[in-house]
Amino acid sequence: MTINKIYDSPAAAVADVPDGSSVSIAGFGMTHSFPTSLTVALREQGARRLCIVANSLGTGDYRSNTLIENHQVNRLIVSFSARAGEAKSAAEQQIEAGEITVELVPQGTLVERLRAGGAGIGAFFTRTGVGTAIAEGKEVRTIDGVDHILEYGLKVDYALIRAARADRFGNLQFTGVGRNFMPAFAKGAKVTVAEVDEIVDGTLDPEAIGVPGVFVDRVVRRTVEVPHDFPAPRAGRGADSARTYHGKPALTRRQMAELAAGLVPDGSYMNLGLGIPTLISNYVEGRDIVLHSENGVLGYGMIATREDYDPEVYNAGGQYVHLRPGASFFESVTSFEMVRGGRVGFVALGGFQVDGQANLANWSTPDMIGGGIGGAMDLVAGDTTVMVLMTHCDSAGRPKLVKDCDFPLTGLACVNIVVTDLGVLRWDGTRFALEYIAPGFTAEEVAALTELELDTSQVQWQS
Incomplete structure (x- = not known):
């Protein structure tokens, strides 16, 4: 049988996500590199009691936070649940109300846990977080005279990621900083779904592949167009403002x-x-x-x-x-x-x-x-x-x-x-x-x- 990982639509690619699933959703900051088409499709699919694993939840109708606003999430494993100076988000409101539990994880530890989970490595020791709230309840071991805390590998049911282009084998290519979380998220999932701008007719150049197809199970072309936001300084915090x-x-x-x-x-x-x-x-x-x-x-x-x-x-x-x-x-x-x-x-x-x-x-x-x-x-x-x-x-x-x-x-x-x-x-x-x-x-x-x-x-x- 010829390998072909291309799905007809984002809806088809997430149709089998059941209630109670753990889903890692890539994306950086408030707006960048989110798999927006897949996130919207998952919102419309309606799976509930999801555990979302992410660096940040983003903002607007096209990013991870939309699943929270739709009350589809009951657990978060994230690096950002709130941001200083921002209005209280739906995530914060639901955490405060006891509807969502949250585990905060340093960004480098998060990607390392997903990479480890995908590599079959059960746990690892890291200096990150020693002496902070992140270390509470975790094993501490001194290695080369420096304290380290034990972190466990993380494996999720589904990963939703984004790339610039793909071929039918699931090989992915990225542009600019677009690869950021994608390889680690792909490796740490049982089923990885990649949303791409382009599906090539044929194959990608082997030298240009950022994630090999063995880590990718489904590929779908992006259908939701989201304009690029140009960040503007918040009121009173411009570069030339002074106290x-x-x-x-x-x-x-x-x-x-x-x-x-x-x-x-x-x-x-x-x-x-x-x-x-x-x-x-x-x-x-x-x-x-x-x-x-x-x-x-x-x-x-x-x-x-x-x-x-x-x-x-x-x-x-x-x-x-x-x-x-x-x-x-x-x-x-x-x-x-x-x-x-x-x-x-x-x-x-x-x-x-x-x-x-x-x-x-x-x-x-x-x-x-x-x-x-x-x-x-x-x-x-x-x-x-x-x-x-x-x-x-x-x-x-x-x-x-x-x-x-x-x-x-x-x-x-x-x-x-x-x-x-x-x-x-x-x-x-x-x-x-x-x-x-x-x-x-x-x-x-x-x-x-x-x-x-x-x-x-x-x-x-x-x-």
């Missing part, structure tokens, strides 16, 4: 990013996380700094404009970016290998709190239902210099540099540098030393707006 302290303007987010870029030496590999750190990419042009993004790109640069962007090239914040010479694309498993394995020398992250023990909290606040771990726990678990960019105080005027974090921790004793809108602080092994002060402010003013006892004798420069 005011004691009646004086602090640094803008753009100035913070430029300042942070100047702290990184040429020849460095650097990961940029969500929020203010994404702006750093505008300040590496002409420098020998290679930027890494957890969604699977190495060697990108400036943020693109609405008039000049490639919808298949975006950063960890979902912003479209331009590539630089020497760029490469890869899947998420490989992406996190680069960081945890010590290949990426600098990581820049946003933060809610940093405390006097160099601990970081950046994924959940008291008003969030669950939270958004994303890849941050993986990013701080490697042998890397961690730089946190955040405003000195929150919108209510409360310090973000605190004696002890009272928000859930992202990592223990992991922060090396903090860049705020009032200055630069560097961890010396026992406390933070202030080495730069924003124009118009004094060391005493900066110190007074923290809960920490800062070393203010090390100030090196002030603009």
Whole structure:
């Protein structure tokens, strides 16, 4: 019999998904790389009591969140159940009401668990999440002098993924950062269904295949057209916005990013996380700094404009970016290998709190239902210099540099540098030393707006 994995429609491809199934649905951020046609078909098919495994749930009528809005889900295994500053989603409402249970998993651990499940590996130890809420109730083992937690391989009933093109053998090809979660999700499922833009007449070039057909059971052409969303900054959080302290303007987010870029030496590999750190990419042009993004790109640069962007090239914040010479694309498993394995020398992250023990909290606040771990726990678990960019105080005027974090921790004793809108602080092994002060402010003013006892004798420069 000739192998032919092509199905006539998305509806036919998900017709046999029964109630109570576990379904992994790929997709990055709020809008990117989601198998929208298959998700809509599953909504219309109506299977209930689903366990959805995903990085994020997305937004709108075409992404994973639509299944929750249709009350088809009773369990989530995700990296994001909520996002700071966003209106309460259907997922948060149903979690709060007890209709959905949620297990939050760091992004790198999620793809590694699915890869392991598909590879027949029962469990593995990882440094990611040690000392945080993620580690509660899990076995801890010290390996080479470092604590690791035990994580189990994850196998699901169905995976819904997306690719650029396929052939009848189920071989898949991707463009840009489109492969991100797809290989791991495909490997971790009993039945993998791929939605593609094009089904070729014949076969794909073997050298160009991103997922071999052995991992793919069904292929269907995309039927739901979803326009590309161009991300816009939220009100009051534009790159040129600035907070005011004691009646004086602090640094803008753009100035913070430029300042942070100047702290990184040429020849460095650097990961940029969500929020203010994404702006750093505008300040590496002409420098020998290679930027890494957890969604699977190495060697990108400036943020693109609405008039000049490639919808298949975006950063960890979902912003479209331009590539630089020497760029490469890869899947998420490989992406996190680069960081945890010590290949990426600098990581820049946003933060809610940093405390006097160099601990970081950046994924959940008291008003969030669950939270958004994303890849941050993986990013701080490697042998890397961690730089946190955040405003000195929150919108209510409360310090973000605190004696002890009272928000859930992202990592223990992991922060090396903090860049705020009032200055630069560097961890010396026992406390933070202030080495730069924003124009118009004094060391005493900066110190007074923290809960920490800062070393203010090390100030090196002030603009």
